[in-house]
Amino acid sequence: MVQDSIRILQAQGYKVTKPRRQVLEILEEAQESLAPYDIQRLLRRQGKHLNHVTIYRILELFCRLNLAHRVLSSGGFVRCSLGKREGCHRFVVCRQCGAIQEFADKGLCQEEDRFAESRGFHTESHLSESSGLCSDCYRKQVKQNFIG
């Protein structure tokens, strides 16, 4: 997966510098969204040192190339798990455990476009995120309510 991202970077004419590779690897292993400071801490644990501004610039580049996304609710970053897929990349985020799932649905995009168009608006891209409970957390909550 890191290899895929590296290929995309190279195809767009970007050098695969050591810091870029390190940030890619951290994002790849992460289960939750990470703030630049989280990434810095995780790297430090491996004996690697990148300053916060460098990490932030790398994340900005990755977002621009769709290798990573910013999660709206947490402000953290996750690697893109979809690659090239039609439609904007969106997230469902569990407010309990932080689990994130990414999806894209072209039909949903078209529907939003139509809605905006009927108000005279020309849409260029969509940002959306659903907050709630993942299936595990939902099941736990239902069980708890049943017992309690």
Ligand SMILES: [Zn+2]
């Ligand atoms: Zn994505």
Ligand SMILES: [Zn+2]
């Ligand atoms: Zn959950």
Ligand SMILES: [Zn+2]
């Ligand atoms: Zn869209």
